[in-house]
Amino acid sequence: MKVKADILAQEQELLAVFAEVRRDNQTLRVEGLGHRLQRPAGEPATRSYSLTGWNDIVAYHPADLVVTVEAGMSVKALNRILAEHGQWIPLTVADGQDDTVGGAVSAGLDGIWRGGYGSFRDRVLGLRVLTPGFGAIQVGAAVVKNVAGYNLSRLFFGSRGTLGIITQVTLKVSPLPQSRRYWAWEGSLSEMSAKANDLMGWATPWAGIAFIADPSQKGTRLWAAWHGVAETVDYLAATKEPGSPDLPLMTRPWKPGAVTLKGAVPRKTVQDVIGVWENGLLAVEWQSGGFLGTLSEEDAPRMENWIRERSGGVAVLSGLHEDLPVPPALMPIWKRLKDAYDPQAILG
Amino acid sequence: MNEAGVEELKQAVGPDFVLTDSMDLLPYSCDAYTLAQEAPAAVVLPGNTAEVQDVVRVLRSHHVPFLARGAGTSLSGGATPLNGTVIIHLSRMNRIIDIDTENQVVVVEPGVVNADITRALAPLGFFYAPDPSSQQACTIGGNFAENSGGPHCLKYGVTVNHIVMAETVTSEGERVVLGNLAGEPDAIDWLGLAVGSEGTLVIATKLWLRITHKPSESQTVLALFDDVNEASQAVSAVVAAGIIPAALEMMDRLAIYAVEKGPYRVGYPENLAAVLLIEVDGESREVHTMATRVQVILQKHLVREVRLAATPEEKNLWWANRKTAFGAMGLISPQYYVQDGVIPRSRLPEALERINEIGRRRDVRIANVFHAGDGNLHPLLLYDEHDKEMVRRVVDAGSEILAVCVELGGSITGEHGVGIEKREDMRRQFTESELAAQRALKHAFDPIDILNPGKLLPTASTCHDENAVIGTYPGRESTGE
Numbered sequence: 016m017k018v019k020a021d022i023l024a025q026e027q028e029l030l031a032v033f034a035e036v037r038r039d040n041q042t043l044r045v046e047g048l049g050h051r052l053q054r055p056a057g058e059p060a061t062r063s064y065s066l067t068g069w070n071d072i073v074a075y076h077p078a079d080l081v082v083t084v085e086a087g088m089s090v091k092a093l094n095r096i097l098a099e100h101g102q103w104i105p106l107t108v109a110d111g112q113d114d115t116v117g118g119a120v121s122a123g124l125d126g127i128w129r130g131g132y133g134s135f136r137d138r139v140l141g142l143r144v145l146t147p148g149f150g151a152i153q154v155g156a157a158v159v160k161n162v163a164g165y166n167l168s169r170l171f172f173g174s175r176g177t178l179g180i181i182t183q184v185t186l187k188v189s190p191l192p193q194s195r196r197y198w199a200w201e202g203s204l205s206e207m208s209a210k211a212n213d214l215m216g217w218a219t220p221w222a223g224i225a226f227i228a229d230p231s232q233k234g235t236r237l238w239a240a241w242h243g244v245a246e247t248v249d250y251l252a253a254t255k256e257p258g259s260p261d262l263p264l265m266t267r268p269w270k271p272g273a274v275t276l277k278g279a280v281p282r283k284t285v286q287d288v289i290g291v292w293e294n295g296l297l298a299v300e301w302q303s304g305g306f307l308g309t310l311s312e313e314d315a316p317r318m319e320n321w322i323r324e325r326s327g328g329v330a331v332l333s334g335l336h337e338d339l340p341v342p343p344a345l346m347p348i349w350k351r352l353k354d355a356y357d358p359q360a361i362l363g
Numbered sequence: 364m365n366e367a368g369v370e371e372l373k374q375a376v377g378p379d380f381v382l383t384d385s386m387d388l389l390p391y392s393c394d395a396y397t398l399a400q401e402a403p404a405a406v407v408l409p410g411n412t413a414e415v416q417d418v419v420r421v422l423r424s425h426h427v428p429f430l431a432r433g434a435g436t437s438l439s440g441g442a443t444p445l446n447g448t449v450i451i452h453l454s455r456m457n458r459i460i461d462i463d464t465e466n467q468v469v470v471v472e473p474g475v476v477n478a479d480i481t482r483a484l485a486p487l488g489f490f491y492a493p494d495p496s497s498q499q500a501c502t503i504g505g506n507f508a509e510n511s512g513g514p515h516c517l518k519y520g521v522t523v524n525h526i527v528m529a530e531t532v533t534s535e536g537e538r539v540v541l542g543n544l545a546g547e548p549d550a551i552d553w554l555g556l557a558v559g560s561e562g563t564l565v566i567a568t569k570l571w572l573r574i575t576h577k578p579s580e581s582q583t584v585l586a587l588f589d590d591v592n593e594a595s596q597a598v599s600a601v602v603a604a605g606i607i608p609a610a611l612e613m614m615d616r617l618a619i620y621a622v623e624k625g626p627y628r629v630g631y632p633e634n635l636a637a638v639l640l641i642e643v644d645g646e647s648r649e650v651h652t653m654a655t656r657v658q659v660i661l662q663k664h665l666v667r668e669v670r671l672a673a674t675p676e677e678k679n680l681w682w683a684n685r686k687t688a689f690g691a692m693g694l695i696s697p698q699y700y701v702q703d704g705v706i707p708r709s710r711l712p713e714a715l716e717r718i719n720e721i722g723r724r725r726d727v728r729i730a731n732v733f734h735a736g737d738g739n740l741h742p743l744l745l746y747d748e749h750d751k752e753m754v755r756r757v758v759d760a761g762s763e764i765l766a767v768c769v770e771l772g773g774s775i776t777g778e779h780g781v782g783i784e785k786r787e788d789m790r791r792q793f794t795e796s797e798l799a800a801q802r803a804l805k806h807a808f809d810p811i812d813i814l815n816p817g818k819l820l821p822t823a824s825t826c827h828d829e830n831a832v833i834g835t836y837p838g839r840e841s842t843g844e
Contacts, residue, residue, distance in 0.1 A: 076707060076709055078599050078602065078603045078708070078709040079707040079708055079709050079738075080602060081707065101605055102605075123550060133520065133524065136552065136555070137520060137523075137524050146800065148803070149796045149797070149799055151796070152794075152796055152800050153793075153794075153797060154797070156705070156773065156774040156792070157707070157772055158705045158706065158707055158737075158738055158773045158774055158777075159705075159737045159738065160512060160516070160521065160705050160734070160737045160738070160739050160774075160777040160778065161773075161774040162509065162510045162521075162559050162774075162776050162778055162779075162781075163774045163775050163776050163781060163785075163789065163792050163793075164781065164792075164793065164798075164801050164819065164820070165556065165559075165801045165804050165805070165819075166510070166523065166555060166556060166558070166559055166560075167556075167800065167801065167804065169523075169551070169552035169553075169556045170551060170552075170556060170804065172552055173548060173549075173550045173552065174550060174551050175550065189607075190606070190607065191605070193605070218579065218645075218646040219576045220576075243645075243646065243648075243649050244648060244652040244653070246648040246651075246652055247646055247648040247649055278545070278549070279545035279546065279547030280545050281466045281543075281544040281545045282465060282466050282467055283463075283465045303546075304545050304547075305547070323543075323549075325544075326528070326543040326544035326545060327544070327545040327547065328543050328545050328547030328548050328549050329547075329549060330549050330550055339550045339551070340550050341550070341551070342553075344537065344539045344540075345539065345553055348807045348808055349551075349807075351803075351806065351807035351810070352803065352807045355800075355807065356800070356803065
């Protein structure tokens with residue numbers, strides 16, 4: 016566990032980098048494990064700073080179900096520590112990649128457990144952020160319930176480091192399930208949709224119910240997971256079909272060079288989005304509408320529009336640069352925020 | 364508000380929906396936080412979003428501050444008008460517009476009462492999860508503003524976790540939709556920023572709420588303790604065992620005494636030190652297993668008795684008894700002042716001891732009724748408003764309790780908000796740099812500070828803050844090891 020003096024020294028180092036970047040008329044890009052980078056063409060002079068060395072536990076009291084970690088610790092590394100106490104952060108991204116905790120927050124990631132455990136965004140209780148405008152600030156608190164002041168965690172989650180550099184994250188953790196089992200089926204989209212509805216009719220929430228569409232394979236794959244007490248899992252195993260031993264998610268890696276989109280669609284359009292997603296891998300969680308998928312650079316913008324027209328949320332996760340998507344009506348507010356938090360525009 | 368402005372307001376909403384008579388304005392002088400009172404300049408009751416926009420534009424053109432109000436159940440003064448503020452009362456906008464079970468949302472206007480939503484959903488097998496104790500009266504627009512919680516938020520989350528989209532009106536009178544039906548922001552979570560902003564950033568005029576499948580089964584366990592410390596430790600033990608109950612509530616001796624004088628008397632034995640009320644819900648096998656495990660854990664502590672609700676009527680009585688606890692204070696004291704601090708739940712025994720010590724030292728009777736599972740304390744400080752010296756002691760004791768919460772690694776408010784009441788206590792939790800960052804958000808949404816001014820944030824300090832650059836260490840010492 017890192018001590019206060021070391022943390023403050025690290026922060027001073029990064030604040031000094033802010034000053035150097037400002038002096039040299041550069042911009043600063045903070046990097047985690049590098050899976051989710053967007054590299055704009057003709058990028059201006061940019062200085063990189065890796066946060067992967069900031070990877071210690073800051074505070075962890077298992078009885079409180081709350082942990083504070085440095086932003087550079089990976090989710091898998093964190094979960095190894097939490098598992099020693101029978102706990103975990105239910106964040107598994109559908110492409111199987113590991114991410115730093117800070118990167119996951121900054122990119123607004125979510126994963127296959129969203130339907131059963133809620134969104135990753137809702138787990139973020141607090142952040143420590145280095146901002147060019149205000150220096151180091153703590154937002155939120157290390158307790159599961161808190162409405163003191165504005166919920167600035169929501170400002171930084173998904174903002175891709177454009178307002179400040181997240182250096183610590185406080186998360187609500189969950190108990191590891193006593194027992195778990197996975198199932199997988201293959202068939203037509205309508206057959207699998209009927210199957211998913213059948214699962215929902217039996218009980219809710221499932222830990223995850225995901226559709227996997229892969230253009231190289233015929234049909235659609237349906238995957239389901241139940242987390243709970245042994246009695247339920249045994250009952251399901253006896254009545255539903257034998258389970259699968261592992262997470263049967265992505266059967267092949269993402270195609271290099273493809274654009275990755277992430278987001279969610281309204282539940283009513285889950286089946287539709289699978290139907291219109293052409294020539295790319297797609298994983299959609301049935302209960303929440305959360306998705307992750309790849310497309311070509313030509314198809315990605317079309318799909319983004321399709322999703323927004325149906326009141327879904329979508330953002331480019333990797334492979335293609337786009338400015339932070341801000342609704343036009345909120346652009347004046349965004350500009351005032353950017354001016355206050357990053358007055359010299361040294362961040363992204 | 365001058366006469367010309369009043370006339371413009373009447374043109375915007377109709378003459379019957381603008382109140383200016385002093386007797387009409389009196390009930391709007393405060394919300395459920397009664398220690399500060401001030402009559403509004405006027406009250407306007409728009410009937411739809413377009414009228415809210417018109418009203419905002421009129422008030423803005425006259426440089427008159429305004430705030431939106433629902434049922435006025437806020438416990439921190441969020442809806443109390445200050446310095447000639449006009450109240451935009453949203454009670455006429457009270458329709459449940461649509462229930463969309465396929466997308467699992469219900470569309471409502473802000474004046475709909477919280478409990479009416481779950482009543483409307485019940486025949487369809489759904490419910491709306493956040494259930495503040497005032498749910499029979501409080502409106503969903505107020506819940507949006509305050510990010511309200513309630514007993515069942517331990518498992519299901521608070522209001523911000525259950526609003527996916529909102530139609531809002533900005534301080535400039537523009538209609539802006541935040542969020543989407545999927546509940547997934549493209550990038551920045553503008554909706555999440557607005558929820559809990561205490562009506563200082565936008566006014567919500569229509570809300571899309573996430574609805575939840577009603578669990579197939581629930582069971583409630585009641586545990587009676589002779590020692591409040593044992594009850595506190597049992598709370599931590601339940602959660603540490605990996606059980607997340609739907610609700611985990613606690614009442615102490617004085618609170619039990621009060622609720623047993625009320626209309627929902629359980630018949631608790633004499634001289635109890637604490638009662639725990641624990642509800643588990645979900646799939647039936649899960650519920651039976653968890654309820655059994657909870658009872659086993661409780662028996663490992665010095666508990667006088669553990670009961671499992673035998674009938675729905677018994678369960679409902681236990682909950683009615685608990686949910687009317689605040690009101691029951693009126694049966695044992697002329698007035699009460701409720702606090703709302705949060706602590707890490709593992710610090711519960713220490714926090715309760717410190718609160719008792721503050722009560723003894725300041726000669727204030729304090730009852731404790733709280734959401735033990737998430738460490739959200741509600742000390743109820745009893746007083747008589749005619750005794751001004753007692754009022755001062757009560758206010759000081761409340762502030763000291765909040766200081767203890769922050770010292771233990773917690774927060775000054777878990778669900779009641781900052782409002783007027785805790786503006787200065789914000790300095791206990793945040794540095795000047797952190798407060799400046801929060802002010803920047805307010806300024807971005809409302810550059811001329813016309814929407815519910817004087818709430819949530821303390822006045823800006825001109826003092827030098829040595830933490831202005833490096834801030835303070837997270838976890839505030841007490842959570843670090």
